[in-house]
Amino acid sequence: MIVNVGVLAVGIVIGLWAGFAYRRHMRSITLFRPALLLVIVAATVLAVFFGTSYMASRPGPNCILISIDALRADHLGCYGYARATSPNIDRLAAEGTMFLRAFTPCPGSTGGHASMLTGLYTLSHGAYVNGVRLPPEARTAAEVFRDNGYSTAAFTKNWFISPAVGFGQGFDCFIDNAYGIILRKAGPRLFARGLAISQAIRRALERPGFPSSLEIEDALTWIRFRHRHKFFLFLHIMDAHSPYVPPPVFAGRFGDTEPDVARILSLHDKTWEARLSRPEAEFLVDRYDEEILSADHKIGLLLEELEHLGIHNNTLVVVMADHGEVLDESGHKQFGHGTLAHGGLRIPLIMWWPGKIPAGDRRQGTVQSVDVLPTVIDILNLQDRMPRQGLALFGSADSIAADRPAFATGDLSARDEYTVITPQWQYSILGEEAHLYDLPTGSAGIYNLIEQYPSVADSLQAVLQGWVDRSIAEAVVPYSLEGRSVTPGKEALERLKALGYIQ
Ligand SMILES: [Zn+2]
Known part of the structure; x- marks a missing residue:
C-alpha cells in the first residue's frame, strides 16, 4: 500500500x-x-x-482459462499420446487434476465456448451454431468475475467468439488480435489503446497463414500490468485449428516429410470434397501435432511469467478445448469439426493450482464444458446469481460416475442434430435418421447398430429427448434461429477463410 x-x-x-x-x-x-x-x-x-x-491493488487468487481451439485430448502426452507434443500441458497435468472423459456440448467455436463460459448447454445459452449471437441474458464467467471485483480480460483472434457475436460481455478488456478492441475501464482503456497501435504494426508484419503469437504477447503484457489486482484472464489459442500450418520454428518436428506450406494448403483444400490417401492424411496429422507443440509453447511462456511475477501459487489455471478435431476417422468428414463425430466432441480438461487442486489426480467420471464455470465458482468461492446446468467437479461432486451421459448438439441450422454418449454407446438423432454406435469396438461412424440393439436405442432416445426438452425449458431466451445470426464483415470473412472455416 x-x-x-x-x-x-x-x-x-x-x-x-x-x-x-x-x-x-x-x-x-x-x-x-x-x-x-x-x-x-x-x-x-x-x-x-x-x-x-x-x-486498485488487492490480493488474488486469479483465474486463467485457456482454450486451445480444436485440440484433441488423445494427441497430448498426458492423455497417452506417444509423441512429445505437449511438455508444458503435461506438467500442468502432473501437478494438477486431469479429467479423462471430458466432452464439449457443441463441436463449433461459438457454441463450445458459450457452454464453457456460461455453464449452460447449447439449447439453453442460445448460441446454437457458429455466428449465432450469445444473448446478454446468458451471463458469462467474465460477468461473474467482474461482479466479484476481478479485472477481466480476453485475448483471441477468432471472429466466432468476438464481441460482435456477444462474447465481449463482462470483459473490461477484450483484445481481438484480428479485428479490434473492446474496453470499458480507465486503466485497461489506456493499456488497450497502446496495444492497438502496436498490434497494427505487428499484424502488418505477420506472415499470412501461420499461427501468430500476438494473443500470448498481449496476454503476458496485460498480466504484467494487472497482476497486483485479482484477475480473470480468458486466453484463446488458435494454433491447433486448421489448416494445420505450423510456425516455421515447429514445422518438421514430426514425421519425415518436408512440411511444405503449399502442400499443406492444397491438401487442406482437398479435405473439403475428396478423401486423402493414407500418406497424405498422415502428413496432415504430423502438421497438426506440430501446431499443438506451438500452442503448448505459449502455455510454457505463460507459466514462466506467472513464476517470474510470483503469482503461480495464487492462480487457478484451466486448460481445455472448445471442441476436438476429427483426424482421418472413418465415416465422417475426414478432417475438421462441426459434426457429432466422437473425435470432434472429446476434449482435454486439466485444472492446476499448486497446493489447492489435487496433484497428479486422474478423474474417470464423465464431465462436460458446462462443468467448468460451476467448478471455478466453487473453488474460488464466488457469488453467482444465475443457475448453471453443470456440476462443480470438486467437493461434493468428487465421485462423478463414468456412466454419466454426455450430451451435444450438432449443426442445428438445417435439421435437428443431437447426441448422447455413454462409455459404451453413442446414440444420435440426425434429422429423420437415428444412429447407434458401439464405441469400444472402434466402429463409430461405420456400423449403425440401430436394428441390432433396438432396446438400447429406445432407452438412449428417451434420455436424449429428456435432455433436449429440459435444455429448451431452461433456456435463457426462447429457442429460435430466426434473426439470431451475425453477419461477418469483409475482413472477418477473409480471416475465417484463412482459418479454414469457409472455402
Ligand atoms: Zn473452435
Whole structure:
C-alpha cells in the first residue's frame, strides 16, 4: 500500500512540477515548449496508468482459462499420446487434476465456448451454431468475475467468439488480435489503446497463414500490468485449428516429410470434397501435432511469467478445448469439426493450482464444458446469481460416475442434430435418421447398430429427448434461429477463410 501511494504521489509531483515549469518558462524558452508538453503528458499518463493499477491493488487468487481451439485430448502426452507434443500441458497435468472423459456440448467455436463460459448447454445459452449471437441474458464467467471485483480480460483472434457475436460481455478488456478492441475501464482503456497501435504494426508484419503469437504477447503484457489486482484472464489459442500450418520454428518436428506450406494448403483444400490417401492424411496429422507443440509453447511462456511475477501459487489455471478435431476417422468428414463425430466432441480438461487442486489426480467420471464455470465458482468461492446446468467437479461432486451421459448438439441450422454418449454407446438423432454406435469396438461412424440393439436405442432416445426438452425449458431466451445470426464483415470473412472455416 505504501508503495502504491508512493507511485501515485511521484506521478502527481512530476506532473505538478512539469506544469509549473511550463507556466514559468513558456514565454522565455519557446524552443523547449514541445519537450515540456511531452513531459506533462507523460507524467499524467504515468500517474493515471500506475495510479489506477496500484491503488486498485488487492490480493488474488486469479483465474486463467485457456482454450486451445480444436485440440484433441488423445494427441497430448498426458492423455497417452506417444509423441512429445505437449511438455508444458503435461506438467500442468502432473501437478494438477486431469479429467479423462471430458466432452464439449457443441463441436463449433461459438457454441463450445458459450457452454464453457456460461455453464449452460447449447439449447439453453442460445448460441446454437457458429455466428449465432450469445444473448446478454446468458451471463458469462467474465460477468461473474467482474461482479466479484476481478479485472477481466480476453485475448483471441477468432471472429466466432468476438464481441460482435456477444462474447465481449463482462470483459473490461477484450483484445481481438484480428479485428479490434473492446474496453470499458480507465486503466485497461489506456493499456488497450497502446496495444492497438502496436498490434497494427505487428499484424502488418505477420506472415499470412501461420499461427501468430500476438494473443500470448498481449496476454503476458496485460498480466504484467494487472497482476497486483485479482484477475480473470480468458486466453484463446488458435494454433491447433486448421489448416494445420505450423510456425516455421515447429514445422518438421514430426514425421519425415518436408512440411511444405503449399502442400499443406492444397491438401487442406482437398479435405473439403475428396478423401486423402493414407500418406497424405498422415502428413496432415504430423502438421497438426506440430501446431499443438506451438500452442503448448505459449502455455510454457505463460507459466514462466506467472513464476517470474510470483503469482503461480495464487492462480487457478484451466486448460481445455472448445471442441476436438476429427483426424482421418472413418465415416465422417475426414478432417475438421462441426459434426457429432466422437473425435470432434472429446476434449482435454486439466485444472492446476499448486497446493489447492489435487496433484497428479486422474478423474474417470464423465464431465462436460458446462462443468467448468460451476467448478471455478466453487473453488474460488464466488457469488453467482444465475443457475448453471453443470456440476462443480470438486467437493461434493468428487465421485462423478463414468456412466454419466454426455450430451451435444450438432449443426442445428438445417435439421435437428443431437447426441448422447455413454462409455459404451453413442446414440444420435440426425434429422429423420437415428444412429447407434458401439464405441469400444472402434466402429463409430461405420456400423449403425440401430436394428441390432433396438432396446438400447429406445432407452438412449428417451434420455436424449429428456435432455433436449429440459435444455429448451431452461433456456435463457426462447429457442429460435430466426434473426439470431451475425453477419461477418469483409475482413472477418477473409480471416475465417484463412482459418479454414469457409472455402
Ligand atoms: Zn473452435
